[in-house]
Amino acid sequence: MERDHAGASELRRSDLARRTGCNLETIRYYESVGLMPDPPRSASGHRRYGPAHVERLNFVMRGRELGFTMEEIRGLLSLVDRGSHTCAEVEELGRHHLEVVQAKIRHLQAIEAVLSETISRCTGGSAPDCPLLDVLTDRPAVS
């Protein structure tokens, strides 16, 4: 006879981790900050997860993969949890995040332009003169 077993889909924490690919400690972290609900516990205090937890963790993980902050995911989840969300509301969160992503890309591209241009002027030799150091020290390039 099995004790402490409320159904075929009761997962331990390591099962949930394996199934979702999420780090074990990260699951606890998501619970501690309220992204994941506190799961029911066995008599001895061990967490027991059901299919709803798997779904929710997948949601959170996909959100993170798309670069949403935990705050944004919280917003998305609360829309969904409310049960009366609209596409327009979700889209707005998405569009805002998209703009942030695009701004980051532009920022990195600006850095990339300076870096690659500067490095392309490096001789790579054993002399101390270096265009990259010139940029960092703001010494104007020798014209």
Place this chain on the structure above:
Amino acid sequence: MERDHAGASELRRSDLARRTGCNLETIRYYESVGLMPDPPRSASGHRRYGPAHVERLNFVMRGRELGFTMEEIRGLLSLVDRGSHTCAEVEELGRHHLEVVQAKIRHLQAIEAVLSETISRCTGGSAPDCPLLDVLTDRPAVS
């Protein structure tokens, strides 16, 4: 007569901050982690900065603007401080950093592609159906 004044270019912390555009607290932080040297102090313990500090802080700040980590900047500084650096050494640090930046750009662009494609399919209406939520829940798009 001026007391506590060892030259025309002795700066207080707020002067250094203003002159470089660096946050006041950040200067202390850089000192605490060794990116900036501990400056000499006045009799009462107030920091006094000279031109060398301005130069070094500018170096650090330009490095940060180019996205170098503090560890990388530490590396660059130790090359320069050693006094016998070569362009090849500096270039290698720069090239490595460039690759990191390019990888970040690619990562963000992949995110951007998914996000903008998904959001473009949003109707923005008051219905709960939403392509972005579909992606997050991994519900396959209705074909």
Place this chain on the structure above:
DNA sequence: GTAGGGTCTGTAGCAACTACAGGATCAAGG
């Protein structure tokens, strides 16, 4: 019954700052 895993909690660490609190000190005006 015991060995080995897994689980529990709390805490500290990472990067790179930023922001206080609570006190000392300085510079200028009266």
Place this chain on the structure above:
DNA sequence: CCTTGATCCTGTAGTTGCTACAGACCCTAC
């Protein structure tokens, strides 16, 4: 000379998104 307000000092805690312990408990299989 004294007050006032700005600036300085230190130490500590907060931020984001985890990750990694330590030390105790528990659970399962042999």
